[in-house]
Structures are given as structure tokens and as C-alpha cells.
Amino acid sequence: MNSRERILGRVRRALADVTPDQRPYEEAVPRDYLRAHGERTVAETVELLAENLADYRAIVHRTDAEELPTVVMRLLAERGSREVLVPPGLPPGWLAEADPVRVHDRAALTAARLDRVDSVVTGCAVAIAETGTLVLDGSPDQGRRRVSLIPDHHICVVRVPDQVVSSVPQALERLDPARPLTWISGPSATSDIELDRVEGVHGPRTLEVILLG
Amino acid sequence: MSGTFVGMPAFPEAAREAVRNPTLRGNLRHATHTIRAKRARAVGELADWAELREAGRRIKDHTLRHLDRYLEQLEESVTAAGGTVHWAADAAEANRIVTELVRATGESEVVKVKSMATQEIELNEALAAAGIRAYETDLAELIVQLGKDRPSHILVPAIHRNRGEIRDIFAHEMGEWGRPAPEDLTDTPADLAEAARLHLREKFLRAKVGISGANFMVAETGTLVVVESEGNGRMCLTLPETLISVVGIEKTVPTWRDLEVFLQTLPRSSTAERMNPYTSMWTGTTDEDGPRAFHLVLLDNGRTDTLADTVGRQALRCIRCSACLNVCPVYERAGGHAYGSVYPGPIGAILSPQLRGTGSEIDASLPYASSLCGACYEVCPVAIDIPEVLVHLRERVVEGGPAVRRGNKVLLKPAKGHAAERAAMRAARWAFAHPGALRAGQRLASRTRRLHPRTLPGPGRAWSGARDLPAVPPEPFRDWWQRTRGGKDGDR
Numbered sequence: 207m208n209s210r211e212r213i214l215g216r217v218r219r220a221l222a223d224v225t226p227d228q229r230p231y232e233e234a235v236p237r238d239y240l241r242a243h244g245e246r247t248v249a250e251t252v253e254l255l256a257e258n259l260a261d262y263r264a265i266v267h268r269t270d271a272e273e274l275p276t277v278v279m280r281l282l283a284e285r286g287s288r289e290v291l292v293p294p295g296l297p298p299g300w301l302a303e304a305d306p307v308r309v310h311d312r313a314a315l316t317a318a319r320l321d322r323v324d325s326v327v328t329g330c331a332v333a334i335a336e337t338g339t340l341v342l343d344g345s346p347d348q349g350r351r352r353v354s355l356i357p358d359h360h361i362c363v364v365r366v367p368d369q370v371v372s373s374v375p376q377a378l379e380r381l382d383p384a385r386p387l388t389w390i391s392g393p394s395a396t397s398d399i400e401l402d403r404v405e406g407v408h409g410p411r412t413l414e415v416i417l418l419g
Numbered sequence: 420m421s422g423t424f425v426g427m428p429a430f431p432e433a434a435r436e437a438v439r440n441p442t443l444r445g446n447l448r449h450a451t452h453t454i455r456a457k458r459a460r461a462v463g464e465l466a467d468w469a470e471l472r473e474a475g476r477r478i479k480d481h482t483l484r485h486l487d488r489y490l491e492q493l494e495e496s497v498t499a500a501g502g503t504v505h506w507a508a509d510a511a512e513a514n515r516i517v518t519e520l521v522r523a524t525g526e527s528e529v530v531k532v533k534s535m536a537t538q539e540i541e542l543n544e545a546l547a548a549a550g551i552r553a554y555e556t557d558l559a560e561l562i563v564q565l566g567k568d569r570p571s572h573i574l575v576p577a578i579h580r581n582r583g584e585i586r587d588i589f590a591h592e593m594g595e596w597g598r599p600a601p602e603d604l605t606d607t608p609a610d611l612a613e614a615a616r617l618h619l620r621e622k623f624l625r626a627k628v629g630i631s632g633a634n635f636m637v638a639e640t641g642t643l644v645v646v647e648s649e650g651n652g653r654m655c656l657t658l659p660e661t662l663i664s665v666v667g668i669e670k671t672v673p674t675w676r677d678l679e680v681f682l683q684t685l686p687r688s689s690t691a692e693r694m695n696p697y698t699s700m701w702t703g704t705t706d707e708d709g710p711r712a713f714h715l716v717l718l719d720n721g722r723t724d725t726l727a728d729t730v731g732r733q734a735l736r737c738i739r740c741s742a743c744l745n746v747c748p749v750y751e752r753a754g755g756h757a758y759g760s761v762y763p764g765p766i767g768a769i770l771s772p773q774l775r776g777t778g779s780e781i782d783a784s785l786p787y788a789s790s791l792c793g794a795c796y797e798v799c800p801v802a803i804d805i806p807e808v809l810v811h812l813r814e815r816v817v818e819g820g821p822a823v824r825r826g827n828k829v830l831l832k833p834a835k836g837h838a839a840e841r842a843a844m845r846a847a848r849w850a851f852a853h854p855g856a857l858r859a860g861q862r863l864a865s866r867t868r869r870l871h872p873r874t875l876p877g878p879g880r881a882w883s884g885a886r887d888l889p890a891v892p893p894e895p896f897r898d899w900w901q902r903t904r905g906g907k908d909g910d911r
Contacts, residue, residue: 217723
């Protein structure tokens, strides 16, 4: 008998006392918790997102489509970035005014090469207001998971209000589990030393979020 | 405190040592009280906490009662998404599988994201024996690994270390494992974190094999979820060519939608945040994004034995948030090492003796490592009735009885050293069945109260060694009742 059969057999014997639950799963678990916490207008939801992002030490900017290239240029310049990493499907206009050298993410780029890049600009799939969370799903404007991980400075552009949801349940509804997903709430952080919070351990030390709307 | 868990002294001895260490008690008190207060605020933000907790309990219970079906479904989904599933009945088998998988890659080092399951099976030691170096990459785990130490908390494994100790460990040990700490390393947390960043980055960037655990596995979709803060998890999960995840079978949830419950309750219960900085979800492999090979090792190692216990099986609902540690008065004073297990605190006191059996001295003592105050049950986001399981396991230790070990039914003998307790319980049963004798005894006890010793003689010594003997009141309660209320009502 192989271990698969052994383990499944043990599970079945262990559950010999349990009467099988014939109900479909949807009925077996009550879902009487809230789909979202509190009543808010769309504008208030966006405002809550901005507040919660800032509360977790992300730097939040707001702009419109016309001003976006200037804002991106300014943020990169303020950091003194010489190289900016570009996911394959990033709208070209976003970086139209940026000075740094574009490094286009390709499979051939090694992690060590990405480590020398100063900044990265990505879009996002969904942003969650109640928790201040950005979700990236690997779409062409977000790129592979590593691009938002290795550079020390991440600029993420969120289209408001289209990409903003209130809550975790609403976010999961919009996401495709077949894609690799990265949920980001504030910059990388640790509290492992005497519970003092330190930003930036392995992921980006600085997370800037541009609310575009 | 260092060394292995094997041959650990029983909880009372280990705890007696620990409570005499003022640094440890200071660190623990600060840490547990800070997290406790923050957690209460984070939970208070959600008006539907009770409903979320109940849904979490029901999801886990439902999964456990159909675990065979969901494990088969999970295997199918992971395989369809390009992963390979392995089944490991015990620690030795899991270690063998992982060692062979690493060997097949030709690599001799791996990067690891913190994983309770791999600590439980002592994977690092097994890999070392096979000539493979495993680098722990969570900051606290790095402190523990470099300090040749053991983790003492589920979430903050180096909670027992202060910044000065950490600085010394980094300064002395980092060079042994790779990039040394900077010459002028101070003890500020920011400096220490930066040293860890530089030390580990060279490992991440060259790593070909990553090893992880998982917080959740979704049967319906084959998705694995890892929740973390530092980004070391993302590094381990996405940069290597091969990813090996070792996960206990109880981490399964049926559907994608179920994550909406746990992604709300886990971060708030554990780090007291609305959401932890990073959550990674992956389903098999993705072309040109992340590892090309994904192996999932499904671990039993005592979980099916735990499942067979009708009272104790609820411990398998645990999502490892560690809220119960932070509220436990016993953990706060004794620290995590005294529990002699990777799972310390209240959950460890019920999980370890079930996963490992109550055969060893330490495991037989763990159900007693509690004051049964019930705070752990109150904070548990999946409503595990820890006190109920503690009492159940105490009975198991004292009385023996039927249990399942390695899939076989066994009849446990009463543990040694509990003869006096059994005799006392029998005496108590007799006394309560004979009210006249009980009353006479109580009056005698009250009249002689000044003569009572502070500790018990003979076989009772062990009991009073870890507790103060309660003072006998000057008058039995029943006499007092009759003298005061009883006289007024005039019915007795």
C-alpha cells in the first residue's frame, strides 16, 4: 500500500463516527458575515483606500490621466532613479516624460540584473479599501511577480474607481485563481525585533501608489 | 535555551527554569501585551467578527469531516495546474521525499520561507545529514538559526531575544553562513534588518530551490496561499526554479470563496493588522513567472490520529495565528521553549500531545500546562475549545483509554506518576457520595487549618511543587451558608 492510500484510509477510518453531510457545500456553511463593512459612496471608498494605504506607510498620490506622466517623472526624479523596470504591457504614455533608462522585463533578465534596477512602475488588478491592499495578477501591465519584488521602489497605478472594491470578499470575486496573485499592503516590513516595525526587509522599502481618476 | 526537543524535561521543570529568567519574562510580557492590545483593536473594527469566526469554524469542520474527498480533489487540481503531489505518512517519509527532490535538481542549498510543518518534521536537520544546506529567510527564523536556538513563538519565533542579543548573534555568526554582518553593526532594529537583507539577498538571487509551507490549500482550484510580511516568502516562492511546499493535510479548504473568511480573520488575529504586507497565491506553475517545477508534499505525521479523536480533532482547525499564545498567562511567564515543541502555548499544549502521542514525559505534561482560564478559546478565530481538549487529554493521560497511533487503534495505559491523582479522585468521588463524611472532614480541616503545611508530603509533593497549596477557610462554606442565609430564610 502506498502512502496516498494509507493516509486516505486513515482519514476514512478516523471519520467512521461521523455521519456524512449530504447537503451541498453552499448550504453547509452559513455566510451571514458582511460582504463589506459600512455604507460608503464610491468617493468615500476611494478615500478609505487612500487612508488605509497611508496608514500602512505607503505614499499616496492622486492625479488624472493628463497629469500622470508628469507625476511619474517627478516621483522617479525625487528618488534619483537611473533605471526603471517596465512590465511588457504598461501603457506607454505613463512613462512618456520619465527620464530614467527603461529596462523591459523579459524572461532572460536574471534576478541579479533586476537587483540593479532602481524603480518599477506597474498597474494593478484590484485594490481593497478596507484593508489598504493592492492585488497584482500578472497581467501585462503588472508583469511577473518578481518585478514588483526586487527593485527597492515600487510605483503602482490604481485606476479609480474602477479597480477599487470595498472588501476582501469583493476582491476575491473579481480575481482569477488560475493566475499567480500577489497581495500587497504597504511596503515590506518586519516586527521581529522587539516588535519594532521596520520597513523594507526583502521587498521594496518604498511603495508609492498613484490613484488615477 | 538551545538543543533539541527530544528528551526535553516535562513542562513543569522547563517552566520553572524559564520563569527565573527576568530578561525572558520582560521580553515576553512586553510582546504579548503589545500584540494583545493591538489585536483587540483590529478585531473591533469588524462588526461581523462573531459571524466570521463561526464561518471559519464551520468551513474547517466541514473540510475535516470530508477530508478524504477534499484531499483527492486538491491532488487533482494541483496536478491539472502543472504541479506534482506527494503523500507523506510521517516525518521520515516527508524528509526522504524532499531530500530526493532537492538531490534531483543537483543543488546543495535551498532557501526556506518560515514553515511550521518543516520544523515539525525537522527537515533542516534531515537535509543537513544529506549534505544540503537550508537557509531560513524569515528574519526571526534567521535569528533562531544563526543562534543555534529553537523558535519560541508561532509568529515571532525570536520573541525571547532582545536587540542586543540579536546584534551579537549577527556579528558572530553571519560570516559562517555567508555574507558577514557589517563591522559597525548597531543594535537598532533598522540596522539589524538591513544586515539581514544584505546577508539573505545574495542567497535569494542565486537560489535554485525554494522550500515553503502554506497557510491554505484550496481543493477546488489547487491554489496555495502563503501569508507573510517581509517579502522573503515572495523571494522563495518566485525566484527559484523548483518550489517544494510541505503542508499538513489539515490546511485544506474546499473553495476559493472560503479564503474571504480566513484572509479577514488570520491577519487581525495574528499580527493585529488589517492585512499583512504580502500574500502570495499560486496555482501549479505559470509559464515564465515563478518556478518551472512545483512539488506539493501532503503531510500526515499524526494528523489522521488526531482526526480520529472525537474531542481532540477540533485542534486541526488551527490556522496558526498565535492569538492564543499572546493571551495565555502560562505562556506569558514560561515562554515557548518550555513546551518542548514547535507548537508552543495553548494550541501546542493540545496539538503536540495529539500529533506525537502522550508517551513521552513532556507530551504527558503538556495538557497540564494551563490554568484553564479559557482566554485562548475566547480569542481563537476558529473557536477551538482548547480548555475542553486540555481536560480531555488530562483524562487520557491519567486514566489511559483508546486512541489511534499511526493509524492503528491502541489502548493507552495510564501515564506513570499519576497514581496519587487517581487515588485522590477516587477518594473525592467517595466523599461527594457520602455528605456526612464530607461535612465532618471539612469541619476538621477548618479547625486544624493553622497546623497545615505549606506543601504536601509524600505523593502530593509533586502537585504542590508547582502550585501554592490553597488556604483552608476558617469555616466550611456549607456551615457559613447555614449560619447566614440559611438562618434568615429559616428553611434549614
